[in-house]
Structures are given as structure tokens and as C-alpha cells.
Amino acid sequence: MDPDDHVCLCFHVSLRKLRNYIARENPPVPSRIADCLGAGTGCRWCVPFLVRLHDQHRAGEPMDLPVSPTEYAARRARYRKTGERETPDGDPGTTPTDDSPDGSPGGSPDG
Template identity: 45%
Template sequence: MPSDSPLCLCFHISQRKVWNYLRIHQPQRASQLSECFGAGTGCGWCRPYLELMFQRWKAGALQPDDLPVPSEYAWQRTQYVQEEGLVLPPGATPTDDAPPDRSTH
């Protein structure tokens, strides 16, 4: 996933923004990433990825390299939101209507 792609689709928070927050604020727990413009406090889809970024940061990694491509990430979130019956917060990136074209991956 490119670093400028949204990680938190509810509040449009990029991976780069989270990484900079980690670097500057040096939180002690992954849950403190919610202080980064509300990351992870909307539908909750990005929480495992925030935890992954936190764990990688604590281990000294420069940034996670195994996050899905943006279209796949958005589609997985759509499925999560539908399965859980969630209502997205106002202003959130809407869910996708169709799965991504996987023939290009």
C-alpha cells in the first residue's frame, strides 16, 4: 500500500500520517494511535493494521511492507462493514459496490 493511501478510511488518515505520528509522539500502546486524528475510532476496520504498524515501529522497522493494495484494502473493509452491519461515520469514505479487478494483481 503506498504511504499516501488512506489507512483509516473513515477519517482519511494515511499510512504516512500514522507513521509520522508514531515517530514524533512515540506512543506506549497501539490504542494511543486513536489520538492521530481519530484513527481506528470509526468502523474499526483499520485497527489490526494500526496494531501492525505499532508493532513494527516498536521493533524498529521503517514501515510495514505487507499491507494490501488500496483497492483490495477498501474492498475488504466493505465486506467487514456489511458483515458487521455497521454504519459509517459522517464524511467516511463510502464502501465499494464491487470487488476490485484482481486480474491486475
């Protein structure tokens, strides 16, 4: 994914904006990434990817998502149609729920 590609397709939040926000704010939990233009608070498709970016940052690794924007959008379209996530290689492979204890965006307001 390139820096100007959108990670949160609902709110048009690019990878570049997310990288800058995470680097600047150093959010203690992934749910705080929602403060970056509402990322992750719409259909929730991007939440596992936001968690991955957060994990990469916390680990001191480069923040990157190894998926093409075309494939990413197609997978989101299938997710919105079926409500199910695919977990091919390179996919975060997590399916947080609204009450997820991992602090993913859209979870509890104090998380």
C-alpha cells in the same frame, strides 16, 4: 500501500500521517494512535492494521502494510457488510474487541 493511501478510511488518515505520528510520539500502546486524527475510532476496520504499524515501530522495523488500497477498501466494505474479518496472507489477522487488553484504539480510555 503507498504513503498517501488512507489506512483509516473513516477519518481519511494516510499511512504517511500515521508513520509520522508514531515516529514522533512513540505511543506506548496502540490505542494512543487514536490521537492521530481519530484513527481507528470509527468502524474499527483499521484497528489491526494500526496495531501492526505500532508493533513494527516498536520492533524497529519499517512501518508498512502489504496490501493494495483497492483490496484494502474492498475488504473493509465486506467487513462493514458482514462484521467479519478475512485473514489472508499479509492481513494482521487479529480481531480486537472493545474490551481488548491489547490497548487497541477505541478500547478503554486509559489503555
